[in-house]
Amino acid sequence: xxEWQPKILAILCNWCSYAGADLAGVSRxxxxxxxxxxxxxxxxxxxxxxxxxxxxxxxxGVLVSGCHPGDCHYISGNFVARRRFAVLKPxxxxxGVEPDRVQFSWISAGEGERFAQVVTKVTExxxxxxxxxxxxxxx
Amino acid sequence: xxxTERSAARMRSPEGIRGSLHDFLKIAVDKGAVDSxxxxxxxxxxxxxxxxxxxxxxxxxxxxxxxxxxPVQGAKALKSLTRKGKxxxxxxxxxxxxxxxxxxxxMKLNQVHFDNIVLVSYDCPGAVPFQDYVKDPGFxxxxxxxxxASGRPGEENIKPACGICTEFxxxxxxxxxxxxxxxxxxxxxxxxxxQGAELLDAIxxxxxxxxxxxxxxxxxxxxxxxxxxxxxxSAAGERIKGLDGLINAFRKCIGCHNCMSVCPICYCRQCYFxxxxxxxxxxxxxxIAEKRGxxxxxxxxxxxxxxxxxxxxxxxxxxGFCTDACPTGIPVAEIFSYMADITQPTFEYIAGxxxxxxxxxxxxxxxxxxxxxxxxxxxEGEEGSDE
Ligand code: SF4
Ligand code: FES
Numbered sequence: 001x002x003e004w005q006p007k008i009l010a011i012l013c014n015w016c017s018y019a020g021a022d023l024a025g026v027s028r029x030x031x032x033x034x035x036x037x038x039x040x041x042x043x044x045x046x047x048x049x050x051x052x053x054x055x056x057x058x059x060x061g062v063l064v065s066g067c068h069p070g071d072c073h074y075i076s077g078n079f080v081a082r083r084r085f086a087v088l089k090p091x092x093x094x095x096g097v098e099p100d101r102v103q104f105s106w107i108s109a110g111e112g113e114r115f116a117q118v119v120t121k122v123t124e125x126x127x128x129x130x131x132x133x134x135x136x137x138x139x
Numbered sequence: 140x141x142x143t144e145r146s147a148a149r150m151r152s153p154e155g156i157r158g159s160l161h162d163f164l165k166i167a168v169d170k171g172a173v174d175s176x177x178x179x180x181x182x183x184x185x186x187x188x189x190x191x192x193x194x195x196x197x198x199x200x201x202x203x204x205x206x207x208x209x210p211v212q213g214a215k216a217l218k219s220l221t222r223k224g225k226x227x228x229x230x231x232x233x234x235x236x237x238x239x240x241x242x243x244x245x246m247k248l249n250q251v252h253f254d255n256i257v258l259v260s261y262d263c264p265g266a267v268p269f270q271d272y273v274k275d276p277g278f279x280x281x282x283x284x285x286x287x288a289s290g291r292p293g294e295e296n297i298k299p300a301c302g303i304c305t306e307f308x309x310x311x312x313x314x315x316x317x318x319x320x321x322x323x324x325x326x327x328x329x330x331x332x333x334q335g336a337e338l339l340d341a342i343x344x345x346x347x348x349x350x351x352x353x354x355x356x357x358x359x360x361x362x363x364x365x366x367x368x369x370x371x372x373s374a375a376g377e378r379i380k381g382l383d384g385l386i387n388a389f390r391k392c393i394g395c396h397n398c399m400s401v402c403p404i405c406y407c408r409q410c411y412f413x414x415x416x417x418x419x420x421x422x423x424x425x426x427i428a429e430k431r432g433x434x435x436x437x438x439x440x441x442x443x444x445x446x447x448x449x450x451x452x453x454x455x456x457x458x459g460f461c462t463d464a465c466p467t468g469i470p471v472a473e474i475f476s477y478m479a480d481i482t483q484p485t486f487e488y489i490a491g492x493x494x495x496x497x498x499x500x501x502x503x504x505x506x507x508x509x510x511x512x513x514x515x516x517x518x519e520g521e522e523g524s525d526e
Contacts, residue, residue, distance in 0.1 A: 048449035082511070082515050083503055083507075083511060084500060087499075087500075088449060090485075091449055094379075094478060095381075095385055095445050104515065
């Protein structure tokens with residue numbers, strides 16, 4: 001309908017979700033072209049500030065994806081990421097960011113199809129919410 | 140410490156808690172139980188207090204262990220002394236409960252080392268807002284003196300953070316001085332840790348007092364405070380919630396970052412928000428200005444506060460230094476405490492409460508705590524995790 005296309009920042013762990021995205025590409029799976037991928041060494045590397053900065057610099061949503069619990073290359077990075085996320089969530093709400101704008105998932109290197117599904121779902125969720133009000137609007 | 144029957148010593152002084160604490164410092168140094176003392180001393184200009192590390196009896200004589208104002212967070216003083224590890228001399232530090240809790244958080248962050256430190260806390264009546272004190276030291280001294288003499292926590296002329304503080308009494312120190320609700324001029328000297336108990340033995344204080352009454356007094360005050368805190372913070376949250384509310388709350392912010400530099404928890408040598416990388420390219424700023432038709436400076440105020448919150452809210456002890464330091468009177472502490480009271484309970488954590496408990500982000504559970512689980516689950520979308 002409308003012309004607006006959400007821009008989504010996907011922060012993907014090198015050891016799993018990034019490879020999952022790769023597999024999705026190599027297997028020519030279709031998924032919305034709205035994501036811009038940033039590769040990181042581990043989901044445990046994600047500072048909540050990265051997510052805030054993403055939203056601030058014009059992304060409409062952020063997807064962070066790491067290895068399945070128990071499968072982190074560095075053993076516990078994603079467990080810590082999960083906790084950090086639990087801190088960030090209420091804060092996002094406090095600063096007025098709709099909860100669905102920032103999402104979190106576990107995708108392994110073999111799950112190309114799941115990657116396509118997650119991206120499709122996240123894109124649809126964010127499309128429904130609409131464009132992000134910038135965090136720094138006028139302030 | 141789980142206290143079925145906590146035993147304490149009793150000290151008396153015509154000058155009340157201040158006198159007892161002062162005597163205690165002198166005895167501890169005199170008997171060689173510690174080498175030196177870290178406590179506030181009134182500055183010669185008479186209009187503030189400073190942390191002084193002292194071992195000269197004449198200087199200790201001039202100490203004011205219970206000072207009306209908090210010009211520097213005690214945990215910061217402790218950090219200056221112990222950030223590189225255990226020092227040579229054994230120090231007895233007298234600090235407010237929130238200073239000790241901040242010290243405990245810093246210890247967990249490896250910025251403070253307790254090995255040679257004996258921490259002494261006391262029932263804290265609150266502190267006078269720094270600006271009020273500077274404006275009228277005489278009045279502040281008087282009202283604070285009355286507050287202490289009343290043997291109850293203060294209600295007027297104290298920092299807003301103190302008025303809603305629920306951790307105003309015994310904390311994870313070594314020795315605690317309890318005097319709320321105790322007969323005038325008298326204070327209980329309560330050993331909290333083993334080290335504290337040994338020190339009391341070393342200086343020959345007999346522990347034969349029963350403190351059950353004091354304990355129930357503290358818990359009844361705490362109940363009232365908890366209620367007040369919840370009411371105050373949830374009202375603040377309602378007022379400020381959302382981007383517009385936040386922009387409004389920080390409209391007066393001049394971006395001085397005072398709130399951050401006085402924060403005991405913000406220990407980073409360089410804050411991201413002071414760094415070059417955090418500064419936007421002028422071209423980018425022009426682009427936005429063009430789009431919007433106008434542009435406000437300083438930039439990124441809400442980003443600074445929200446970002447700082449993500450970094451320290453799990454360790455925030457609600458000491459109120461940020462509010463005290465804000466030149467434009469923004470209730471920074473209220474806003475940060477609101478968030479802290481949401482994030483900390485998620486991990487069943489109270490910052491600085493227990494020095495044996497790891498920081499929430501330094502540990503994890505395979506099957507997460509119910510609240511963490513709920514938040515993460517809802518964020519993972521329908522697919523969910525496969526645990
Ligand atoms: S102290 Fe006040 S004015 Fe300065 S940065 Fe903090 S909130 Fe802004
Ligand atoms: S290596 Fe993938 S989440 Fe840690």
